[in-house]
Amino acid sequence: MAVMTTEKRAVSAPAKAGSEPAGRVRAELRDLQISFRLPDMSTLDVISGISMTVSEGEFVAVVGPSGSGKSTILRALCGLLKPSGGHVAVDGVPVSSPPPGVGFMFQKDALLPWRTVAGNIRVGAELGGMPAEEHEERIGRLVKLLRLDGFENAWPNQLSGGMRQRVSLGRLLAYQPSLMLMDEPFGALDYQTKIAMGKELLSVWEAERRAIIFVTHDIEEAVALADRVVVFSARPARIVADYKVDLPRPRHMRAMRSDPAFTMLTEAIWADLALPS
Incomplete structure (x- = not known):
């Protein structure tokens, strides 16, 4: 009942868009503006004044209509796209090129077919500058953590889709980023x-x-x-809600779907997405 009460407060009073949570700020967007020039020389406004922060150890999900610029903010944070206006910073440093300590995981795993499971995970350690003598220990820990034991020497074409994504996640973690950017990494997978x-x-x-x-x-x-x-609005995107998810951890993915607090929050977000931009 306590969880339900807390969740009702979160649903009825979402946090102010752009409000700063406690702890060291890892990522900051302030009044972010992003527009693209089209072939006919007209301008397409994608992001319109978005401000938000993500703190150390915080897990923030971004949802919104298709084409609302969700993936665009990730590209801005990792220095692959220059904003039209506003401020983008990682660990307090303005982003003008790919910043250190930022890892990106895409929907497609993009594993190297000529490297084994362990070899693909090793790529992250190599890119992160980890000393070679520490590679084996880190790879072994990640293999165990991701339940890939026994597949260390398997090739990517011998793995299921879910296992390939686990290897991709292992490669990201081997890089040891302070900030993980994940662009619909499980979107192509079946429900189970x-x-x-x-x-x-x-x-x-x-x-x-x-x-x-x-x-x-x-x-x-x-x-x-x-x-x-x-929650992002339709393009040009702005933040229409910023909900704190006050459900207890650890979370059991299937069981929580019968929790009234879970249902209430998902329905509130659906209602936000139905709002006109």
Whole structure:
């Protein structure tokens, strides 16, 4: 009952968009503006004045209509896209090029076919500058954490879709980023595999406690995983709600779907998405 009461407050009074949570700020967007020039020389406004922060160890999910700029903010944070206006910073440093300590996981795993499971995970350690003598210990820990034991020497084409995504997650974690940007990493997976991968991600996050910005179209996935759910409007995107997810951890992905508090929050987010931009 206590959870239900807290959740009702979160639903009825979402946090102010752009409000800063406690702890060291890993990522900051302030009055972010992003526009693209089209071939006919007209301008397409994608992001309109978005402000938000993500603190150390915080798991933030971003949801919104297709084409609302969710993936665009990730590209701005990792220095792959220059904003039209506003401020983008990682660990307090303005982003003008790919910043150190930021890892990106895409929907497609993009594993190297000529490297084994262990070899693909090793890529992250190499890119992160980890001393070679520490590679084996880190890879072994991640293989065990992601339940890939026995597949260390398997090739990517010998793995299921879910296992390939686990390897991709292992590669990201081997890089040891302070900020993890995840762009619908489980979007192409079937429902059962998506639930399993969500469980894996939560177990890794609880062990590693790295800041995560997780973009998804799946509202239930967002609520099940995150500390906060930030809701974007249709393009040009602005933040229409910023919910604190006050459900207890550890979370059991299937069981929580029968929790009234879970249902109330997902329905509130659906209502936000139905609002005109």
